[in-house]
Amino acid sequence: MQKTIVSNKKAITLVSGILILSGFFSRFVLRNMTVFEWALIAASFIGVAPIAVQAYQALKVKVVSIDVLVTIAVTGAFLIRNFEESAIVTFLFLLGHYLEQRTLNKTRSAIKELTEMAPESALVQTAGGSFEEVDIDEVDEGDILLVKTGAKVPVDGTVLVGSGYINEASITGESVPAPKSVDASVYAGTILENGTIQMRADRVGEDTTFGKIIELVEEAQDSKSEAERFIDRFSKYYTPVVLLLSLVVLLISQNLELAITILVLGCPGALVIGVPVSNVAGIGNGARNGVLLKGSEVIHDLSRVDTIVFDKTGTLTAGSPTVAETEIYVSDHQMVLNYLSSVELESDHPLAQAIVAEIKDAHHYRVEDTEVVRGGGVISTVDGHRIAVGNVSLMDREDVLLDEQVLRDVRQFEKNGNSLVLTAVDGQVALLMGIRDKVRRGVKDSLEELKQLGVKNLVVLSGDNQGTVDSVAGELGLTEAHGHMLPEDKSAYIRKIQEAGQIVAFVGDGVNDSPSLALADIGIAMGNGTDVAIETSDVVLMNSDFSHLPHAIGLTKATSNNMIQNIMIAVGVVLVLLTSVFFSDWMNMSIGMLVHEASILVVIFNGMRLLNYQSQKREKTANTVSLYPD
Amino acid sequence: MEKVIIKLETLSCPSCMQKIENAVKGVDGVEKESVKVLFNSSKVKTAFDQNKTSGEAIEKVIEDLGYPVIKKTVKFA
Structure with a gap:
């Protein structure tokens, strides 16, 4: 019986609505008060049934729920023969509940799409x-x-x-x-x-x-921040307090009408649902856009981040060195390129591979008498010529004269952050190549966007030499760049700036630098959704797409603001309702219930806006990498 | 110890969570610390002592509250 009543709530809502409508029809059109009263009595009875059943179940497990408040209020209204109020209040409560469920499903849709991808x-x-x-x-x-x-x-x-x-x-x-x-x-x-x-x-x-x-995202949606836990504790005692308050009012004023009105007005409504709604919509948007946020505490912290620290230059760069600049000092370009490529083909050094990749259409000669000079380069005989390939100190060793022009180019290439490779043919300098790790596409725009979002410091801590780090930092406009850093230096640096009062996010690949990931206020793993990354960090950026980072920061800011808006709406509504019941004569149960249900829908709709949040750049290019293949 | 994951029909009021949580905690044999009611994914997760109670018993308590159970998975933990 109980189950049938509860499961037919939708039908009950409909019937109760029809009864109320026909009641008012007979009163204002047919001028028939008897039908009006009986229609409303019937509507009250039908409407209160599912609410009362739920109230009873709640009391059984020692919870004073909203259903309890509403059931008492409706019973009270019935006793003082105010059938109009009892019918309308139950109807609005049921209708609100139905709409709540419908709209809540929308806010949860992003995550539902994810779970539905499960085989x-x-x-x-x-x-x-x-x-x-x-x-x-x-x-x-x-x-x-x-x-x-x-x-x-x-x-x-x-x-x-x-x-x-x-x-x-x-x-x-x-x-x-x-x-x-x-x-x-x-x-x-x-x-x-x-x-x-x-x-x-x-x-x-x-x-x-x-x-x-999926489990991560599901738990994240329900994980609670300090503020939410407070609201939870608060609402646990809030409803019994409202019940007590109305009893006190009843005893003092002997006014049942006023007492039950307070019961309805005091419903916690939007307060309980406002924050979780923002949370679920924000996390849902993230999941859809390749940003996994582990709960609302993370949202709160990340929205206030001052400093973002990158774990290595490789996070900002393509990760494989390429030839960036070339100067040739002899007339026969192709010949020197052929010799160089032939020598480098024998080597598996990263710089050599970059050179071979650069010189695509080279003719390869047989390479003989190869001598590797540690920390300098390599000397070979190719096509009867003595070819030396290496750095400046190798050229010194080989007594190769570097004239004014070459020295100027060397300084310029070094300044640009290149590693240098010189080639000498039979003791004459022939070619200079500058090789460096290029900045990843789009990184510069993303960093610019981070600054616009209010991130004050962008720092790179790298194991590379200071020159390389400085050139990347200069090109990208980072605020600080430190080279020669060991993992313990990085965590010491993070501790230092935290002590200076900054909120720090650390971006890493989730495998190395775990002390820093753990130490930072927010650990952000950029990687391919590996188990380690998922478990150790607070935020996971699926895929190594850098544009996910500004999206993550912007989204947490938007979500955080959304929560504050919702709390303000909720608290504002209760305050206005409770003051107006004492200081105005137009307030009654039905209006109170209407305002409550409306405010619940307002906070849900407000939360839903987050589902459509897009960061600026993505808006422009409309080029999102989603979790789902389209 | 066994673990049960119960999928419910969409939960829409936060006070439902409190009800379900209290009810499940009230079952003898359920490890109280482990009870988790996930509001947004409408799931209940808990560990329990299989000698004292069962997944079916926990399911029944929730259904008696008026929340239809869609699916139940019991695992050894």
Whole structure:
């Protein structure tokens, strides 16, 4: 009986609304007061039933819920034969509840989309060797599974037979399909775009990487900041206090009408729902845009960040050195490039690889008598010529004369942050190359945006030499740059600026520098959604897309503001209602309930705005990398 | 110890959480510290002693409160 009443709440709301409408119709159009009264009595009875059932259940587990307040208020109104109030209040309460549920589902939609990407079934090999479709929950570790083209990989595992291209956007944010063959790891929730594979299940259910991401996001939505825990404690005692207050008013004033009006006006309504709504919408937006925020405490901290520290130059740069500048001092360009490329082809030094990659159409000669000079370079015989490739000290050793022009170029290249490679042919300097790690595309704009968002200091702490670090810092307009830093130097630096009162976010790849990630107020992992990154940091930027960072900061600021707005709306409404009940004569239960329900919808709609938040740059380019392949 | 994850129909009022939390904590054998009611994902997670109670018993307590259970997963923890 109880269950049927509660589960038919929607129908009850509708019937009660129709009864009220027909009541007013008969009163104002038909001028029939009897029908009016009976219609409202019926509406009150039907409407209060589900509320009373819930109130009873709440009291059974010792909770004074809003349902309890409303049930008492409606009963009171009924006793003083104010059927109009009792009917309208119950109807509004039910209608508000229905709308709340509808709109709340919208705010949760972003995360729901994520969970719906979870695979539901799998093809498991049976004892007979054939494959049979089973529910995802029935897959055990060690099972052999078949994945066909277009299907989702059901669990984390290893490819046993076959190969194919897998879209791993749900895990890495990278939408370019990755080739997978035997022994490769595959992840639940990714999509096999072509090919067919058989795989062994290694991790199932919530232990999969995808399961962990979902669990993280779900728990993040419900994790509470200090302020929210306060509101929770507050509302636990708030409703009983309202009940007491109305009893006191009743005893003093002997006015039942006033007492029950206070019960309705005192409903905590928007206060309880306002902050969680902002939270869930903000975290949902993040999840949709490749930014995983671990809860509302993180939102609060990140929105107030003063200083962002980057763990290495590699976070800002492409990570692989390339030839940036070249000067050739002889007339036969192609010849010297051929010699250089031939020598460097033999080496696996990163600078050599950069040079080979730069000189694409070289003719390669046989290289003989190669001598490697430690800390200098390499000397070989190519095509009958003595070729020396290396730095300035190698040239000194070889007695190569560097004239005024070469020395000037050397200084200029060094100043630009290059590592230098000189080439001498038969003791004559022939070529100078400057090689450096280039700044990643878009990083400069993103950093500019961070500054606009109010981040005061952008710092890079790097193990590289100071020259390289300075040139990157200069190009990007960083406020501070420190080279030659060991992991312990980095954490000491973070401690120092924290003591100076700054709120510090540390951006790293989540594998190294874990002391700094832990020490900083907010640890931001930039990486590919690996387990380690997910577990150790406060914020995970899926994919290494740098533009996620300004989005994260902007989003937390917007979310934080949204929460404050919602708290103000909620507190404001209760204050206005309670003062007007004492100081005005137009306030009654129905208006109070209407205002309450309206304010709840207002805070939900306000929270929903966050779902559409976009950072400036993304707005311009409309180029988002999402968790979901479109 | 076993762990149960119960998926509920969408929760829409925060006071429902309090009710469910109190009710689940009231079941003998449930480890009180571990009870988590996730409002936004409408899930209840808790650890319990399988000698004293069962996933079904916990499910029933929640259903009796008027919150329909969609799915229940019990795991060894």
